[in-house]
Amino acid sequence: MVSSPRCPALRELCVSIARGVDSLCIISETLERLELDMMNGLEELTVNAPMLRALNVHACFTWRKPVAAIYSSRLELLWWSDAFDPSFVVFSEMANLQQLTTFNIPVYGRFDFKLLQDSLMLLQHFPVVSQLDLKLNYERDLSRYVYLMNIVNKLPNIKILSLWLHTKGHSIGASVFHLLSICPGVRKLKVTLRDNLKVDTPCTSVCACQQENWNTSYTLDILEEVEIRNFRGSEHDFAFVETLFTMSPVIRKMTITLHHLASPSELLRSLGNLGTCFEIKYDTSEVSYEPLFSLFPETPDDHCS
Structure with missing residues (x-):
């Protein structure tokens, strides 16, 4: 038809x-x-x-x-959030191909988690792509699960890494630095925290997420630009930014937008390197950053009952 x-x-x-x-x-x-x-x-x-440019x-x-x-x-843009097996x-x-997007990668879970296995096969299928978009999900209670990010051992050769993290208050350092360790060509890092600070309160120092080692045994020699949205202002968020500056001596621009419930802090501005354009934005509009799930804008018909 x-x-x-x-x-x-x-x-x-x-x-x-x-x-x-x-x-x-x-x-x-x-x-x-x-x-x-x-x-x-x-x-x-x-x-x-033959003229297809975007597929979801x-x-x-x-x-x-x-x-x-x-x-x-x-094809320039591929969103694939479904089962995948290169044999079929x-x-x-x-x-x-410029942009590859796959959602719902679990940071903690079970080793037989089918969704993670399919995502890994998809990511390994494309050796080179300009931008990679991933959505990482954390469980609220980590005590029943194991850390899965070490299973992710290969990503495409990319220039832009865009991460959407629903952390539920957990630390992002271990997972993000692990991904950066297998992406040596990244020039721009975009991190969007999707937490609701009224519900997703920062976890305690004895939480499993803070026991994972941050892989900082490498240098991000060509990472030039970093953008962090919905910065929560927790202790491990400050540690993440400080470690980024330590590992990335050539960062030219860092832009941080505070969550509208986060308190401004002079400590944040003091973390920047000499010569880095460090911009801190204060969100007063309560913007809810959400990854796009559709190639098409919503229409009034989408909201009809």
């Missing part, structure tokens, strides 16, 4: 919350943006769209083994 013979001018297509489609094949000479969201029960996907696949295969073939040599998912050569 949506392939070129019936839709010869189609540029954008979003299929959301559609049931009963077990096989989907789209062949389009004009399609540029495609989003498939929560197509529960999808078993086989084929997309042949989210929760369609319901974490079963997907069978997919994506032929889109011009085929991508054509994507020399223009």
